[in-house]
Amino acid sequence: MSAGPDGGGAPADRAAQLRERLAAVRGRVDAAARAAGRDPGELTLVVVTKHFPAGDVLELVGLGVGDVGENRDQEAAAKAADVAARLGSAAPRWHFVGQLQTNKARSVARYASAVHSVDRARLVGALDRAAQDAQRRLEVFLQVDLAPALGHDADPGRGGAPAADVPALAEAVAAADALRLAGLMAVAPRDADPARAFAVLHELSLALRREHPSATGLSAGMSGDLEQAVAAGATHLRVGSAVLGPRPAPR
Ligand SMILES: *Cc1c(COP(=O)(O)O)cnc(C)c1O
Numbered sequence: 001m002s003a004g005p006d007g008g009g010a011p012a013d014r015a016a017q018l019r020e021r022l023a024a025v026r027g028r029v030d031a032a033a034r035a036a037g038r039d040p041g042e043l044t045l046v047v048v049t050k051h052f053p054a055g056d057v058l059e060l061v062g063l064g065v066g067d068v069g070e071n072r073d074q075e076a077a078a079k080a081a082d083v084a085a086r087l088g089s090a091a092p093r094w095h096f097v098g099q100l101q102t103n104k105a106r107s108v109a110r111y112a113s114a115v116h117s118v119d120r121a122r123l124v125g126a127l128d129r130a131a132q133d134a135q136r137r138l139e140v141f142l143q144v145d146l147a148p149a150l151g152h153d154a155d156p157g158r159g160g161a162p163a164a165d166v167p168a169l170a171e172a173v174a175a176a177d178a179l180r181l182a183g184l185m186a187v188a189p190r191d192a193d194p195a196r197a198f199a200v201l202h203e204l205s206l207a208l209r210r211e212h213p214s215a216t217g218l219s220a221g222m223s224g225d226l227e228q229a230v231a232a233g234a235t236h237l238r239v240g241s242a243v244l245g246p247r248p249a250p251r
Contacts, residue, residue, distance in 0.1 A: 011055070018059050021243045022047070025226075029237065032230035043230065046095045046219075048240035050075065051247040054082040060243075061092050069116075069238050071098025073107050080111035097185075097219075097238055099159040105130040114139035116185040116219045116238070119161040124172045124179070131178035140173045141185035141219045141236075142166055142208075149200045152189045160186065163204055170212055183217030183235070184208060194225035198232030205233065 025045070033040040048069035049057050057068055057079060070076030076094065084091045093113040100108060100115065102122055108115060109130035118124060118140050131138045145160030147153060161169060166184070173181040184205050188197040198220050205218050221229025223242035230237070241247060 014056070015059050017245065018056065018243065019063055021245070022060065022063050022065070025223075025239055025242050028226060028242075029230065032227040035227075036231045038230065042235060044236045046097070046236055046238045047243050048097060048222075048238050049079070049244065050098075050240065051249070052244050054079045054086075056244060057083050057092065058086060061087060061090065066092050067095060067236075068092045069095040069097045069240075071096070073100070073104040077107050077111060084111075095236075095238070102126040106133070109134045109136060109138060112138065114141065114182060116141040116236070117143045117159055118169070118173070119143045119145075119159050119165075121169060121172055124169065124176060128176035128178050136178070138179050139182040139217075140179045141182050141217060142169050142173070143185045143187075144201065144204060146186050146192070146197045146200055147189040150189060150192050150197055152192055158187050158189075166204060166208060167211065170208055170215065174212060181212055181215045183215045183219065185219035185236075187222070188220075188225055188228075194228040195231065198225075198229050198234070202232045 029043055029045060030040045033043060044067055046067045046069045047060055047065050050071045080094050094111050095114045095116055096108050096112045097116045100117055105126035109127060115138055127138055143160040144163055145154060149163055170181055173179050184201060186201045188194040201220055208215050217236060218234045219236040220234040221237040223239050226237050226239060
């Protein structure tokens with residue numbers, strides 16, 4: 001495939017599009033950090049590439065992206081293998097951000113550096129065994145369901161543990177040989193004010209850090225609410241469509 005003079009969707013156009021959108025998102029992140037009196041250098045932008053091809057990941061790595069996110073194991077495993085074959089040790093870190101079935105832990109532990117969506121004890125055990133067998137170490141974010149704390153109905157499609165489960169889950173991760181407790185993750189509930197949602201998450205993070213001082217990570221903020229997340233202390237922003245454009249149907 002080559003980029004024709006007016007070839008919409010041709011590779012050269014796509015590269016330019018990704019470069020512009022990524023620059024715009026980086027601009028938003030920097031502005032949000034400045035507004036919050038924070039150092040942009042303490043923020044990790046995880047570009048969520050789900051439903052987009054490995055070629056887009058290669059372009060993003062060329063633009064300096066070192067962290068990419070995926071939410072389905074089957075798609076992520078294939079893409080990570082593809083990218084690793086092309087880039088070797090220059091491959092980005094893969095962050096698994098979607099709901100994860102226990103029987104996929106073994107696969108995810110082979111390519112992921114971090115799992116942001118750990119929300120139950122069985123998954124902690126499965127990931128620990130899988131990471132040990134793969135002789136790898138996984139960063140773990142505990143995903144919290146913020147809906148109850150905000151007076152919203154639970155949103156079963158999105159996963160997340162009740163806030164009351166966090167202390168026990170954190171103990172389990174801290175005791176697991178191949179896992180490192182990175183911190184907390186949440187998605188702002190639909191129809192909730194993201195600033196309020198992330199303020200609740202920040203409070204939970206402060207409570208977690210009293211028991212686990214090194215668990216300083218806070219994975220929060222997507223394309224539509226990254227500013228509110230940065231203001232509330234997010235360290236990892238998971239941004240998809242603002243960089244890649246509207247998602248095509250899952251393949
Ligand atoms: C898809 C996804 C994102 C990115 O969402 P955008 O709105 O496209 O930025 C972030 N977090 C999770 C858990 C996702 O599944």
